[in-house]
Structure formats: C-alpha cells, structure tokens
Amino acid sequence: MEFSGNHVGREGNAALTRERRSRSWYGMADKDGFIRRSWMKSQGFPDHAFDGRPVIGICNTWSELTPCNSGLRDLAEGVKRGIWEAGGFPVEFPVMSLGETQMKPTAMLFRNLLAMDVEESIRAYGMDGVVLLGGCDKTTPGQLMGAASVDLPTIVVSSGPMLNGKWKGRELGSGTDVRKFATAVKAGEMTLADFMATESGMSRSRGVCMTMGTASTMASLTEAMGIALPTNAALPAVDARRMALAHMTGRRIVEMVEEDLKLSDVVTRASFENAIIANAAVGGSTNAVVHLLALAGRVGVDLELADFEISGDIPLLVNCMPSGKYLMEDFCYAGGMPAVLAEIAHLLRPARTVLGSDIAAYHEGAECYNRDVIYAFDTPLQPAAGLRVLRGNLAPRGAIVKPSAATGELLERDGEAFVFETIEELKANIDREDLPVTADTFLVLKGCGPKGYPGMPEVGDMPLPAKLVKQGVRDMVRISDGRMSGTAFGTVILHVSPEASDGGPLALVRTGDRIRISARRGILELLVDDGELVARRAGWKPPPPHYTRGYAKMYVEHVLQADQGADLDFLVGKDTRPVTRESH
Template identity: 80%
Template sequence: MSKTRRNRNWYGMMDKDGFIRRSWMKNQGFPDHAFDGRPVIGICNTWSELTPCNSGLRDLAEAVKRGVWEAGGFPVEFPVMSLGETQMKPTAMLFRNLLAMDVEESIRAYGIDGAVLLGGCDKTTPGQLMGAASVDLPTIVVSSGPMLNGKWKGKDLGSGTDVRKFATAVKAGEMTLKDFMDTESGMSRSKGVCMTMGTASTMSSLVEAMGMALPTNGALPAVDARRAALAHMTGNRIVDMVKEDLKISDIMTKENFENAIIANAALGGSTNAVVHLLALAGRIGIDLSLDDFEVGTEIPLLVNCMPSGKYLMEDFCYAGGVPAVLQELKDNLRSAKTVLGGDISAYYEEAECYNRDVIYSLPSPLKPAAGLRVLRGNLAPNGAIVKPSAASDNLLEHTGPAYVFENIEDLKANIDRDDLPVNKDTILVLKGCGPKGYPGMPEVGDMPIPAKLVKQGVRDMVRVSDARMSGTAFGTVILHVAPEANVGGPLALVESGDMICVSVSDGSLELLVEEAVLEERRKHWSPEPPHYERGYAKLYIDTVLQADKGADLNFLVGKDTRPVTRESH
C-alpha cells in the first residue's frame, strides 16, 4: 500500500476507525481487495432531473467507473448540488459558489485520491472546478455534451438564440404565437446542454483547451456513443494521474488560462467565461485580471456557431471540434501541461478541419479581432465587457441618451409601453442586477428591444448593465459593469437623458455628466434593501466579490490542501 495516497488514512488503518469505514462500504458489495491501497476515485456527479442539461450523467458515471476499474482503481460516485440554469430562480449563478463549497468539502472530507467531475450546465462546470481546485487533488472533467440540433419545419433550431429571435418576431407580428409554441418540442430533442455556443458548450470547450479534459470533450453530442467512450478513457486516465500525482495546480497555470481566453475568442464563446475564469484563477492562486483578457482581443472568430454564426454544436463536432480550432491557433497558444501529462500540442497535432464553412482558417476568418473587449471609464471604473462577435458593428462606436430602468421589475413593467420615450439611438440602462443587487448577477443584461421599436424594425440597441447575459444571447450588450449599482458604483447615478459614449475600439465607457453633478446625486443615493435576510443568500450578499474579481465569496478565494487528521469516531 502506498503511503502517499490519501485513502490510506480512511481505509488502510488496521484499527477501529479503519474497520468502521471498510465495513460500512462493504455493505454495497465491495470486496476486500477494493481496499488494498489502489487509487480511490471520487466521481462527482451533478446529475438531476431538474437540470435537463445533466440528465445523461448517470450513464456517463457508469462509463467512468468501467474505466477506473479497468485501470486498477476503485470508483465511488457521490452527488453534489446540481444547478439547472433554465429552471432555477432567481438565477443559477447565485448558487455557483454554493456548489463549489459542496464540491470542495465533499472531496476534502472523503477518502478519495482523485476526482472526476461530471457536469455540463452553465454553472456546474465552473462551480465543480472551483471547489476541486481549492483541495488540489488529481482531477479531470467529463462534460455532459450538447443536445442534437433542434429541428422545426426542415430548419435547424438553436436553443436560446432562436428562442430570442422568435420571441421578437412574435412581438413584431412576423411570427404567429402558434408557430412559436410549435417550435418548443423541436428545440430540445435529446439530453444535453444548449447546442449553441452558449456558456455550457463554451465551458466544456474551454476545459478542453485548458487541458483539464481529454481531447474532443467540448463538442461530442451528449447522445453520441463516443462520449461514453471518452468517459471510459477518462476513468482510465484519472487512475494514472493519481499515480503520477498530477494535480489541478500542475495543469491550470497562467499559460492555460491564456489559452482559454484565446480559444474563447476563436470560438465566439460566452461572456460568462470571464467571470468563471476569474473566480477559478482565484482558487488556484493565479494572478488573473480583466486586463489579461486582452490577449484574446485580436484573435479572429473562427467558429461559425450561434449566436455569433449560423451553425450548431453538432455541426461543430463533425467539422473537427476544439482540436481543429486549436490547430488553427497553434502559433498563438502557450506551451502548457494537460491531464495527459504532456503539452497541449498533443490535443491538436493530428487534428483536421472537415468543413470550412463551420470552422474557418486563421488566414481567412469569419470575423477579424473578435475577442471579448474590456471597457473602462467613469461609468465602469473597474471594467465592463462586450462581445463584438455577437454585436452590431455600427453600434460598437456609439453615443446616445440613456433610458434607465432602476431594477428588473421596472424593466418588465415598462419595456413594452407604447409611450416609452426611446428611439433606436437610445442606450438602455439596467441597474440592480449585479452580484449583490439581484442577488446573483442574472442573465438579463440582453434587455429586450422595446415593442414600439421592434415594430419599427429595430433589432439591436446598445444596452448597459451590471448583469450578465446568456451565452446564447446576441446584440450590442455591455455587461458586468463594476462596481455594480447596489454598492454605489457610478451606474447607480445614471439618470434617463444622460449621454453615454461607448467606444469599443478605445475600450471606453463614459458617462458624459459633470463630476460635480454626479457628486450631488451621490448625496441623495441609497442602496435598495437586501432581498434576503437569512440562509445562504444572506451569506452570499454579505461576502460576494464584484464581477471583475469573479463574483466568488471573499472567504473562499484560495485553497486549503492540509490533510484532514481528526477522526469522526
């Protein structure tokens, strides 16, 4: 028995405590030799029927177990909180850090030597990685995979993206309510996450680009047999990682974070990647800030997937997936270690593209310089972000009058008023939707276009908020304004009629109001009372960091790798 493995202190002791732990585990039918010191692998599963994205993870867990047993390990599956992005109120993001706590404490408290993280839906992948990073055992990710393409009347449908387009078309009188409702069943045809390049598919692709999952993890459809085979091979690999003592901190270096930022630009990935990567870096101890996202600014858009293009994740998979994109980016990528033990180049050195209408080449991209842009100015002293690849080019340099919604209730009550004093040049501003304000920083930053303007043919406007937006969303939307309104950031002081200047080329977001006027307004400002006074939500509101710091809880930043020495018996 290896003296270096954690499980020795749980299952290797020939005393009362060892007896109790082995004996209780044996009531599940595990034989004596399962406790002979072989690597114990925890399979951290976020399966739930309330998280449809992750509803296939029961089957993937079984595939992982087969791989672990085959490689000489001992697999043990355990559940953690599951975050259903489409199902949870007020927002799944409120609970990302709670999931991270669940994962961290489960991994620390149980006698496992390594972990396989099974997730998929938007917040599960980053939440699991954050928790695992704070314990820093050998760890690897298997994502649930995207759904098959949506289908309706012979056309492909993209979850999230087409829903928004159809809802606007109904508002404009261009689509009947019956047709809109008929698309519902054809939209989600199989288990899996959004088949657009939303946050879930973005994160599964980025963990591949960061070397935290095996090649092809990002795009294989959830129901493709090759994903089960990938899970099996992941079970093989985690056993070897334990033997090699290859930990998260050995893999997730600054170089791998930079590779993720570069890949995100080429993928047309979600803006949510920013807040998740910042939080994850904080757990690892990597000095990552909004400024580091500039490494992706000049990277062109290569992947023609919704919402920045026209295809879907199934098409992306068949065109070559993430390995083909990394092959195009190889001269921009940093040398970095992966879960395979070697360099990231092993992920793409034999990769090919099979459809240039889905994955463009670097010399002839779909769109140049498409990476996320960080904006700063007196309206966002600590930064805000915008996604040029999903925006309207003519609005990336824009000055216009603000129309302010003080909170989400104000927006919902008034956005479709016939007398709303807005035009196509108006900049919509939404307050009270940051980490503390909502709470949880919901995906409402892509405010709907007012009904009166939709009827005039307007399909995009500049929108500014302290909220996030779904990775499936599109438009000229400025997000994550920091500090948020509810902590007294400048956003709190904006009034309807104020002029705002946006310049993506200059990276600026300016409120064109005299400082003296703002100071006078500040004297009369007070925050909204908190929405929660008890439980986890209160803990969250009291301790959550701002968006530019990843919106983690302040006491969770960093890690604790000390061995657990106190006994429970």
C-alpha cells in the same frame, strides 16, 4: 498498521504502495478503518477493493431538475468502467446541481454554494483523485472552483450538447432562436401558434444547449486548458463516443493519481491565457470571464480583467450560434476543438495537460472537415472578434462586450440613456407604446449585479421595446451590471463594475444622461459633470436587501464584484492541509 484485505501482490509495485490520501480512511487496521470498510462493504464491495488501490471520487451533478445534466448518471458508469480497468476503486457522490433554465432567481447565485459543496465533499471523503461530471452553465466552473481549493488530481467530463433542434425543415438553436422567435412574435412576423410549436423541436435530446452558449463554451475551454481529454467539447450527449470518452477518462484519472498530477499542475497562467485565446476563436460566452477569474482566484493565478484584452485581435473561427449559423453537432463533425486548436497553435502558450504532455498533443494531426463551420486562421469568419474590456467613469473596474455578437456600428457612438432602476420596472414598461425611446437610445438596467439581484442574472440582453421592434429595430445599445446568456446576442455591455447596488457609478445614471461607448478604444463614459455626480452621490442610498436569512444572506455579505469573479471573499485560495481529526 495498514490493512491490505485478503489479497497480496500489489506491494510489489512501488508506484502502488506509495502512501495515498485514502490510506487514513481505508488502510488502517483499527476501529476507524474497520468502520469505514465495513460500511462500504454493505454496498457489495469485496475485500480487495481496499487493497491500497487509488480511490477515485466521481463528483456527479446529475439531476432531473437540470435537464442538461440528465445523461451524467450513464456517463458515470462509463467512468467507473475505466477506473476499475486501470486498477482503481470508483466511488460516485452527488453534489448540488444547477439548472440554468429552471432555477430562480438565477443559477449564478448558487455557483459558489456548489463550489463549497464540492470542496468540502472532496476534503471530507477519502479519495485520491476526482472526476468532475458537469454540463449546465454553472456546474463546470463551480465544480472546478471547489476542486481547485483542495487540489487533488482532477479531470472533467462534460455532459455534451443536445442534438440540433429541428422544425419545419430548419435548424433550431436553443436560446438563440428562442430570442429571435420571441422578437418575431412581438413584431407580428410569427404567430404565437408557430412559436409554441417550435418548443418541442428545440430540445430533441438530453444535453446542454447546442449553441455556443456558456455550457458548450466551458466544455470547450476545459479542453483548451487541458483539464479534460481531447474532443470533450463537442461530442453530442447521446453520441456513443462520449461514453467512450468517459471510459478513457476513468482510466486516465487513475494514472494521474499514480503520477501525482494535481489540478494546480495543469491550471496555470499559461492555461488561462490559452482559454482566453480559445474563447475568442470559438465565439464563446461572456460568462467565461467571470468563471475564469473565479477559478484563477482559487488556484492562486494572478488573472485580472485586463488580461482578457489579449483576445481583442483574435479572429472568430467557429461559425456557431449566436455568433454564426451552425450548431455544436455541426462543430463536432467539422473537427471540434482539436481543429480549432490546430488553427491557433501558433498563439497557444506551452502548458501541461491532464495527459501529462503539452497542449500541442491536443491538436496533433487534427483536421477540419468543413470550412464553413471552422474557418482557417488566415481567412476567418470575423477579424479581431475577441471580447473587449471597457473602462471609464461609468465602469472604473471594467465592463465587457462581445463584438462577434454585436452590431458593429453601435459599438462606437454616444447616446442618451433611458434608465430602468430594477428588472421589475423594465418588465412592466418595456412594451409600453408611449415609452420615450428611439433606436438610438441606450437602455440602462440597474440592480442586476452580484449583490443587487442577488446573483448577477442573465438579463443584460434586455428585450427590445415593442414599438421599436414593430418599426424593424433588431438591436440597440444595452448597458447593465448583469450578465447575459451565452446563447444571447446584440450590442450588450455587461458586468459593469462596481455594480449599482454596491454604490458603483452606474447607480447615479439618470434618464436623459449621455453615455459614450467605444469598443475600439475600450471606453465607457458617463458624460455628466463631476459636480453633478458628487451631488447625486450625496443623495444615493443602497437598496434594501432582498434576502435576510440563509445562504443568500451570506452570499450578499461576502460576494466579490464581477471583475474579481464574483466568488465569496472567504473562499478565494485553497487549503490542502490533510484532515487529521477522526469522527469516531
């Protein structure tokens, strides 16, 4: 028997009476239905909230420990307004929040834990659709991974970027300028007092990094993939239009439930290719690679590292830090992602979106209002600036480099390696005046992959040796199995796979070895005789584990390598079976 509260009339609409997932939670006139409705009513919900209308979960990563997401509590209210207006029943629920700047050893260690939290929360509770509220780097991919494994109607609202940083009449970009200033202090070009004074001017409002870091990259890609509404990428966190966007998202998710438009209907091979193309055009984060690969594994799309090579000839159009000079607030006012999508429209694959229409609707009528921020496709900021995939005996399963943030002449050369076996060894020695390195040295860092750290931290953009900084050196070739922040820059080769701690060839590199890189030809080679490498392999032993209990232990035992998205092996794929067992 189905419970319809004290209200009638909704039964006259066939779309509204189609059986919903929430019915077995709230629609039954039995003991279990009684318990669930009664306890929900203790919060003040009236009878008619349970009349069969769609129940919409609002998956919120709000936390004061995640400053990027600190505005999501307010945005949730906007989403609720839209859901009520469209005839739905909103229910907000918390999941783990991952603060990139606050967590040790790295937020990436916990991305998969967030995905588990999201997946099991959606599966266990009686919702028909879900709105994902995220922002900081790992929250958006973690939420999408979890939601994809349940595959309900799903839509994203990002927290939005901070306002531009300001200090002594100049614009400040979070992350990017921090690194530049730290180097300037090391070089004696900036006082420590001035460095400390920029701290308060850097982060002037809530929101994610206002550079094209990982958070803004993922917000941009959710728009390019059609899993968030247009303009999601760039509206500042404190802009009233982001609240309006949240409201309209609440309305749209109810319609998506009525249309049975699931996440898998939107996240397809075509939408992934659009994301890869768009990532190149905006100068997006290298972290997008590992997140898109992980999401593809959840939805069952056969996406490989090699597929990112389609972006190699895509020009850079967005003049935002770290690949340019402007910030996300400027990007918004220049036209945002709709303007970018209009410029690359001829490259985009036909793909369905959360609007139910093709991605073309996202840039229909879009204009650019500042060509110094968003360049035209035919006259780009940089030609052929997309991510490059490198392979060779040093990275049999691949590595990546971001040419738009690198020094071009460093991308085609041989060099002598100086090796740091651990991040602790690097930190203890990088600023030694007697460090035997030159500007032509290749710095190599091991032990920073998914298993090794563990969690694959953003330390691949190693600091430059102090003695070289004082000589005016501002970039060097750096190679590691770790990641780098989306706000970082430099000639940094990342995600070397397999990682050193898993026995990859990177583990065998020694100081003095010669390495060859060619971004143009996609090469990363260790120029050491095969016989010598065999001998080194025989003497190699895996490092002892950092963690022996809890989630971290499970993570190390089950995490996949970077070229597979660093998901946990037992989480790949999805399970859409209904929950049939009762708790009462």
